[in-house]
Amino acid sequence: MSVLGRRALAEFAGTAFLVMAVVGSGVMASRLSPNDVRLQLLQNSIATGAVLVALILALQPFSASFNPVVTLLERVLGMMDIRTTLGLIAAQFVGGLTGSVLANLMFGLDAATLSSHERAGTGLWLGETIATIGLLLVVFGTARSHRAQRVAFAVGGYIAAAYWFTSSTSSTSFANPAVTVARTITDTFAGIAPASAPAFILAQLLAAPPDSS
Template sequence: MSTYDLTRRLTAEALGTALLVATVVGSGIMADKLTDDTALALLGNTLPTGAILVVLITILGPISGAHFNPAVSLVFALRREINSSDAASYIVAQIVGGIIGTIIAHLMFDLSAIQSSLTVRTGIAQWLAEAVATFGLVATILAGIKFANSSVPWLVGLYITAAYWFTASTSFANPAVAIARSFTNTFSGIRPIDLPGFIVAELVGALIGMILMTWLLRSQPDTKTQNRKARA
């Protein structure tokens, strides 16, 4: 449980999501400026995203838990590791922070602060990819916390780096990031009309990940030890 008050935790969530989105959008703009090769541009978008996640989770995790993602906050609320009121506040902070991150990225590259994306991202394959991406993210976080808590920043960063390439959607895996990316008509954008399908898929993937991992990570009691205690 964090020892920081709610105001500081919300600030950490907004700041972290803003910097995450600024990295996603900004690196996408930079990559698109530097090369016409789509694969190389995607690589230029992938590596900074994975790297910034390691940094942000390391420095802000002790304050807020470093969710930066409404799907993650929902999972922790359902697991009763954060109360529902705080989770709702986290989600608002994440969405606001994400939009601010998009605006900052645009201003850094001398673009219009607010845009509307025209990039089409829809269809069953894309939705399945988002469900799989978010499922894997939740699985990584929950198993990481249980078995290698200090390595969670690296686990999440590496997972997202991989998921950029093995999912058809390039792994948004985050409703706040998806919303923020609808405000940029650049390399990383998504049409606002395509948001509902992505968000639903992400939430479904997160819930399936929570259910499966909660079962998978529940260890069985040592029956031999229990029997010895009973005889004593």
């Protein structure tokens, strides 16, 4: 398998498992704590932060962005070419959708059901941009400080915290276009209505500087 093939496979698998963790833990939390949204959010945030640490540690030798915004910024910084960028982003989106389908099936739900959870408003969109900016600061700040081995713990901790301190992540975490799209096909705790997704994705993309090359 080519280097790009291995990297794309890592991004596919990592994004798939990330979405499975987000959606699956949301379903489990709703079933275990049906009358306590605060406890559901706590359970969902812990599971998401923990799986991010594990996945980044496991896949970092190959590729462990799991996020098109991170990959786009890597392109802007000259860390990869256009072909690699497009290949990895495609793998992230396909992986995310696969993860959502598998999570639905694991819990006895239809493979794909459009979400009815509408999320909209300037406060939510601002929160999404801030959440994504913070994620990029954590990822690239930690990596550039010659502590790349700590990226997994920094990202996992940040995302778990972002569930709580940003408005856009109230009831789940986004800051990721591939994950956002994947969550449109699950009508569960972590879902987002398809009509709400474009504004969230635009807010996420605003966090990354344009490619001036």
